[in-house]
Amino acid sequence: MRVLKQVVLLMILACSLLPAGAQSKYEWKEASSGGYNYKYVTNDPMKARFYTLKNGLTVILSVNKKEPRIQTLIGTRAGSNNDPKDHTGLAHYLEHLLFKGTQVYGTLDWAKEKPYIDKIESLYDKYNKTTGTDARKAVYHEIDSVSGVAAKYAIANEYDKLMTAMGAQGTNAHTWVEETIYEEDIPSNATDKYLTVQAERFRDPVFRLFHTELEAVYEEKNRGLDNDGRKVYETMLAALFPTHNYGQQSTIGTVEHLKNPNLKAIRQFYNEYYVPNNMAIVMAGDFDPDYVIKSIDQKFGYMQPKPVKEYKPAPEKTMTAPVEKTVMGPDAENVQIAFRMPGALDTKSMVVLNVLSNILQNGKAGLMDLNLNKQQKVLSSSAGVMALKDYSIFEMSGKAKPGQSLEDVKGLLLGQLDILKKGQFDESLVSAIVNNAKLDELQGLESNNTRATSLMDGFIKSRGKNWATDVSTVDDMSKVTKQQIVDYANKYFGNNYVIVYKRKGEDKNIEKVEKPTITPIEVNREAQSPFLAKIAAMPATPVQPQWLDFNRDIQKGKVGNADLLYVQNKDNGLFRLYYRFDVGTWNDKKMSLAANYLQFLSTDKYTAEQISKEFYNIACSFNVSTASENTTISITGLQENFDKAVALFEHIISNCQPNEQALAALKSRLNKARTDSKLNKGQILRGLQNYAIYGGKNPFNYQLSQAELEGVTAKELTDLLHNLMKYQHTVIYWGPQSLSAAQADIAKVHQVPASFVAAPPAIAFTKVSQDNNQVLFADYDMVQSEVNWIRNGGNYDSGKTAITTLFNGYFGGGMGSIVFQTIRESKALAYSTYAFYSAPAKQNDRYTAVAYVGCQADKMNDAVNGMNELLNDIPRSDKLLTTAKLSMKQDLETERITNDGIIFKYLEAKKLGLSTDIRKEVYESIDKLGFNEVKKFHDENLAHKPYTYCILASPNKVNVDELKKIGDVKKLSLEELFGY
Known part of the structure; x- marks a missing residue:
């Protein structure tokens, strides 16, 4: 889906001005290769090349040969900041429309289509100026009529078909305040196809199928109105920036402006900001940079530069007193505190702020981590930096535990700032922050997405000019002194917050x-433009798939009585060690509570706070996670600190001491978290889904009852932890050590019993059969409605993996699928919709068919009917099926399972009763499958079958009596859903 970029607290961003003496390490240099000049920064671990083409287009390339894929981003330095005051949301509209095609693709006959497109543009201009309800309805009726005729010449989703056919993944885009970014993850052999499509995409986009896409934006807005977090974020920005567009212009647009779109204004925005000197192409992955830059130059050379009007706001006035706001909604309560800070271009400020933020909260050993979260003084708390070009935001947030007011939480959050301002923290924490930043940097280099996102972020904020200081981030952080941090905190953190x-x-x-009246339009599934045929015919060097050979790719050994599974890390100095136990929450409901409890416990040598500091200081961490049938301990970090980290964890798990006070606080917080879960619509929908799949007794509500929770003692939980190593478990190691060295090192610190203790018997959950249509209804105060269809199928059969995968891709698994095209593109009934046949995770378990529509409540009946039609009768599209097969093949050809993922793939296969990599069998089956097989699969598993409908909505907006026409209605209480 094309969505707005969500709020992300970016912890490491544009950084510090280099101090004297550091320039020799990180300097801009120039070089030439393949006939093109480029710039680079010395000692850049990404080895990024920065090109500027003759027309001003920025191209940034970072080569990573880890897998035969490339993460691509095409961005423009224009977002909602640049929207006209009377047309907010325009940049976001445009983002959606750039998926609709041009004069050469997305159309059956541009000459015949064009007059209708021009007419629609004029009608929207008229609609924009028309007042009066009846008059506006009349104009919209004309828009709907003309759009229906225009759609006969359009090919819906042809862009998605183009990208899917070449093996692209993650087709998406986002709009934010300063940027609009278009995203694709492509196979390495598809660069020519990709660049040809993108060059055409931005040449002269046609704003076709506008009124149905506009309805999708309406749905997105309504979903935002149901999202309490989004409302808090927008309220915070509006108060923090009373002048700047950060706070004054909603990225998705106001309701009033959404009701009055103007295609001419959108075209003007495109012409002003989508110019080469305001855009960048970023690619990270497996490619030849000399070939790629030449190809980009040839294909995008047509773009002509223009002067771009930068958004230059007046400075915000200094805040002299707190600004207090309240947001109401059905979700759990929380408090957010935000300070307006210097922007990302102030690199001196950013590096200090980054270190300061990590001293306050880094997830392990910050002031808030130790003083608030570790001591359980609040339900939860966090802090972080959101760096924007003109201003940055430092934000603190917290949730109250039982008996605590949000005002109390506010006091505790600000109290940590006071501690910081007084300098009451250990300066050695800065060194630990730097070590962990180095670890994060190593881990980030493994991801093409992380590389590309960092490079594009640098372009948006500074056109890449600050990349040298971005690269020097970690070094610059190490030079920040305690006095600098204290001075900075006292300068910027006073009563100047929202x-x-x-x-x-x-x-x-x-x-x-409000929902307009929209007549379903043609989507012309079987049509294709000559341009699509041209792209499909372009030669591409085949990529040979690589299958795992579990006997070759995994080495096996022993650590005492435990099996050891080993894969070597040949790339860097990171290690990951796991103990995977054959016992989980289905064996003992207290297992999850015990795992959570461990972080608050001391030993005879260390306090809980000291343990967190010790791990953070050596850039290592541990985690104990519980699943239904397994518990997994993970210890990760730098191999140089392997012995320290593992020995420390072994000491903790063996010597943790009961702490009744910590347990009482944990129980209290857990009760509050449980209460909050009942206010969260996502959790409620999960409960409905589990009830539909398993019945009243299901994994979701298999929880400690209130009486059971209150009865748990500290000794019970520490006994569980002390005895954990006695259960059957597998040791997993991925790291730079050889097998023999790793085996010896682990054996030194990990004591394995001579014989394992039998685990308590696990409870079994059985999927129910849907014999009749049934509606499970839960009440939630919201504008939207959420509907899931659930039906359990037959037992797992590895021979069905290929047809299941193809069916999902064709029917309902993506934006080019039958379901998405019909429900959203043709009928404009939902912003989000999908359907798939879900395979179980273990042998002898059953498949489950799942379908979903999230829509306005007043569209629900139409949406339900629309999905039911597709579940009963699958439309045929040979072109779409061919695309789905091509995509499936290319996904398998370019997928590389690496690192410890190899071991977990083996364990996953073993759970399904497989001894080989099933992907090879699937790949060899694809060409044998056609529509007859897909239809047979659909008819046997989905068509004309009873379903359980899970409906989450407000009874004030949905007629419950109407639901009885679907099937027997059962209104479920939150206690039935959650089990407490």
């Missing part, structure tokens, strides 16, 4: 975007 209280209650200010 505080937003998110309280539970009805939001009486919600204004929904």
Whole structure:
């Protein structure tokens, strides 16, 4: 889906001005290769090349040969900041429309289509200026009529078909305040196809199928109105920036502006900002940079530069007193505190702020981690930096535990700032922060997405000019002194903040975007443009798939009585060690509580706070996670500290001491978290789904009852932890050590019993059969409705893996699928919709068919009917099927399972009763499958079958009596869903 970029607290961003003496390490240099000049920064671990073409287009390339794929981003330095004041949301509209094609693709006959497109543009201009309900309805009726005719010449989703056929993944885009970014992950042999499509995409886009896409944006807006987190974020920005567009212009647009779109204004925005000197192409992955830059130059050379009007806001006035806001909604309560800080271009400020932020909260040993989270003084708390070009935001957030007010949480959060301002922290924490930043940097280099995103972020904020300081981030952080941090905190953190209280209650200010009348349009599934045929015919060097050979790719050994599975890390100095136990929450419901409890416990040598500091200081970490049938301990970090990290964890698990006070606090917080879960619509929907799949007794509500929770003792939990190593477990190692060395090192610190203790018997959950249509209804105060279809199928059969995968890709697994094209593109009934046949995780378990529509409540009946039609009768599209098969083949050809992923793939296969890599069998089956097989699969497993409908909605907006026409209605209480 094309969505707005979500709020992400970016912890490491544009950084510090280089101090004297550091310039020799990170300097801009120039070089030439393949006939093109480029710049680079010395000692850049990404080895990024920065090109500027003659027309001003920026191209940034980073080669990574880890897998035969490339993460691509095409970005423009224009977002909602640049929207006209009377057309907010315009940049986001445009993002959606750039998936609709041009004069050469997305159309059956541009000459015949064009007059209708021009007419629609004129009608929207008229609609924009028309007042009066009846008059506006009349104009919209004309828009709908003309759009229906225009759609007969359009090929819906042809862009998605083009990308899917070449093996692209993650087709998406986002709009934010300063940027609009278009994203694709492509096979390494598809660069020519990709660049040809993208060059055409931005040449002269046609804004076709506008009114149905506009309805998708309406749905997106309404979903935002149901999202308390989004409302808090927008309220915070508006208060923090009373002048700047960060706070004054919603990225998705106001309701009023959404009701009055103007295609001419959108075209003007495109012409002004989508110019080469304001855009960048970033690619990270497996490619020849000399070939790629030449190809980009040839294909994008047509673009003509223009002067770009930068958004230059007046400075915000200094805040002299706290600004307090309240947001109401059904979700759990929390408090957000935000300070307006210097922007990302102030690199001196950013490096200090980054270190300061990590001293306050780094997830392990920051002031808030130790003083608030570790001591359980709040339900949860966090802090972080969101760096924007003109200003940055430092944000602190917290949730209250039982008996605590949000005002209490506010006091505790600000109290940590006071500690910082007084300098009451150990300066050695800066060194630990730097070591962990080095670890993060190593891990980030493994990901093409991380590389590309970092490079594009640098372009958006500074056109890449600050890349030398970005690269020197970790070194610059190490030079920050305690006095600098204290001075910075006292300079910027006073009574100059915005505080937003998110309280539970009805939001009486919600204004929904009303549903217009839309006649379903043609999607022309079988049509294809000559351009698509041309792209398909372009030669591509085949990529040979690589299958795992579990006997070759995994080495096996022993650590005492435990099996050891080993894969060597030949790339860097990172290690990951796991103990995987054959016991989980289905064996003992207290297992999850025990795992959570461990972080609050001391030993005879260390306090809980000292343990966190010790791990953070050596850039290592541990985690104990519980699943239904397994518990996994992971210890990760730098191999140079392997012995220290593993020995420390072994000491903790063996010597942790009961702490009744910590347990009482944990129980209290858990009760609050449980209460909050009942306010979260995502959790409620999960409960409905589990109830539909398994019945009243299901994995979701298999929880400690209130009485059971209160009865648990500290000794019970520490006994569970002390005895964990006695259960059957497998040791997994991925790291630079040889097998024999790793085996010896692990054996020194990990004591394995001579014989394992039998685990308590696990409870069994059985999937139910849907014999009749049934509706499971849960009440939630929201504008939207959420509907899931659930039906359990037959037992797992590895021979069905190929047809299941193809069916999912063709029917409902992506934006080019039958379901998405019909429900969203043709009928404009939902922003989000999908359907798939889900395979179980273990042998002898059953498949489950799942379908979903999230839509406005007043569209629910139409959406349900629309999905039911597809579940009963699958439309035939040979072109779409061919695309799905091509995509499936290319996904398998370019997929590389590496590192410890090899071991977990083996364990996954073993659970399904497989001894080989099933992907090879699937790959060899693809060409044998056709529509007859897909239809047979659909008819046997989905068509004309009873379903359980899980519906989450407000009874004030959905007629419950209407639901009885679907099947027997059962309204479920939250206690039935959650088990407590």
